[in-house]
Amino acid sequence: MRTINFSPLNRSFIGFEQLTSLIDTAKRNDKKSNSIPYNIESFDDNKYRITMAVSGFTESELNIESQNKALKITGTIVPVEKVESEFVHQGLTIQNFEKSFQLGDHVKVLSANIENGLLYIDLEREIPEELKPRQIQIGKEVLVEH
Numbered sequence: 001m002r003t004i005n006f007s008p009l010n011r012s013f014i015g016f017e018q019l020t021s022l023i024d025t026a027k028r029n030d031k032k033s034n035s036i037p038y039n040i041e042s043f044d045d046n047k048y049r050i051t052m053a054v055s056g057f058t059e060s061e062l063n064i065e066s067q068n069k070a071l072k073i074t075g076t077i078v079p080v081e082k083v084e085s086e087f088v089h090q091g092l093t094i095q096n097f098e099k100s101f102q103l104g105d106h107v108k109v110l111s112a113n114i115e116n117g118l119l120y121i122d123l124e125r126e127i128p129e130e131l132k133p134r135q136i137q138i139g140k141e142v143l144v145e146h
Contacts, residue, residue, distance in 0.1 A: 036075070036097045046125040050101065055117030056094035062119065066109045071101045073119070106131075 038052040054062060054075060063074045075097045103123070110122040 036099055038099065046127070048107075048123040048125075050119075050121040050123070052099070052119040052121075053117065054114065054119045056092070059114055062114070064109070064112050064121065066103070069103045069105070069107075071103055071109065071121070071123075072098065073100075073121070074098045 036052055036054070038050060041049045041051070043049065050071075052073065057075045057077070061076055061078055063072075063076070065072045065074075077094060077096055104125060106127050107123055107125045110124050112119065112121045114120075
């Protein structure tokens with residue numbers, strides 16, 4: 001795998017130091033994810049869905065945590081007593097996993113559901129009114145409170 005040197009960008013862009021850190025974190029997390037397949041869908045500018053293939057996991061074996069602009073999903077298999085057997089072919093490998101996503105500003109988790117071996121996590125960006133663009137009327141005085 002090739003590494004990318006971001007230091008020239010850090011010299012040109014002020015305030016974007018966190019971006020290079022996020023890219024490095026994403027690369028590290030992708031290596032730890034144990035190849036759990038997932039999709040990220042966008043329904044409009046502010047609604048998203050993460051779909052993860054978690055077949056073999058029960059609800060109690062999955063943990064979803066949202067903290068400080070990060071969403072972490074972990075799957076931990078609870079061992080059960082197995083019947084003595086010998087595999088003729090073993091194509092299913094259900095193993096513990098951890099997958100993290102960095103969330104943008106004002107993105108919150110709305111819900112999480114499991115259906116047919118798929119975990120659906122719905123997210124929405126709620127931009128506060130004071131951060132939304134607003135039209136300024138020409139020729140009208142704007143009162144500014146101090």
